[in-house]
Amino acid sequence: MATKHEDEPRWLTDEEQQVWRTYLQATMLLDDHLDRQLQRDAKLPHLYYALLVQLGEAPRRRLRMTELAKQAKITRSRLSHAVARLEKNGWVRREDCPSDKRGQNAILTERGAEVLAEAAPGHVAAVRQALFDRLTPEQQKSLGEIMKIVAEGLQPCEAGADLPWLR
Amino acid sequence: MATKHEDEPRWLTDEEQQVWRTYLQATMLLDDHLDRQLQRDAKLPHLYYALLVQLGEAPRRRLRMTELAKQAKITRSRLSHAVARLEKNGWVRREDCPSDKRGQNAILTERGAEVLAEAAPGHVAAVRQALFDRLTPEQQKSLGEIMKIVAEGLQPCEAGADLPWLR
């Protein structure tokens, strides 16, 4: 007993636990909600929709696989499978990268852009209805700040990642 | 032009978009992070851990399937598969419900309770480190309020669900 070494775990307080559970429930419900909405209206899961959005905003509607994975915060493997499916549906096509023979570009097709344009209004409406329309401007701002902190804390060592001379 | 009928979709403002993307990234990163932590330390995904927690807190370490599904905000189907796996691992066992022959109780086994006890400290530490330790008390409070609003807005018509006489 006296030699017990392991740090006494700092359990969550009741308030923290309450917040944490509500967080889990809310994020789960929201993600499910959007997933179903998109599956119903556009025949694709939320993540796949997000990929189309990213591509749609990229310079020539194209992005290197790794870059896309980084932006979407998913693994390259997951992206590979996802793009394979999107490709099969004709929303996206691949192209070898000219400068680096290892590289691949994912490119949003015309057809993909159409699907995106059709799905977007409904999706935005769903996000509004479930989130923004229910929050005060202060809450929206606060949510943004909080999520920024969390995201930055979990970024896989992004700090100076494009400054390779700093280790 | 004059006869255009469809409502012009209310797109997200730049600020809203910023908040939304950060939200998506943060929630994705956090869930992945916890999933990996639990997978590594306890050999089970986050959701399965959450099920054990719920069972552990229930009166006699047992809960009707539907009740558990409701608390965990998942479908009965998903729960069925999940419990099947947990059962195979020996963390949970099933038992017929005495009062309703259709019903099943999921019960946390001794072994399951041990696994839970072993995994909990690490998990709590991860949650702290990724979330609570980074937020001010005001932010924590705010996050709780915001998530409560979102969760309640998406609850599948829970309002008065246990007051059947009100329709």
Add this chain to the structure above:
DNA sequence: CAGTCATACTTGAAACTTCAAGCACTACCT
């Protein structure tokens, strides 16, 4: 320029989730 290591991406299998049935039992209605 051979050797070594890192990078870019893919692949197949296993694990997980979803969806649409399906089975068994209960509740209600006449």
Add this chain to the structure above:
DNA sequence: AGGTAGTGCTTGAAGTTTCAAGTATGACTG
């Protein structure tokens, strides 16, 4: 009682994600 609808849970198949390799190319080193 018999019929009908509803509830509780499970199942199998299809789709998605993860994990651990695997292939191919680039980059650096002596």
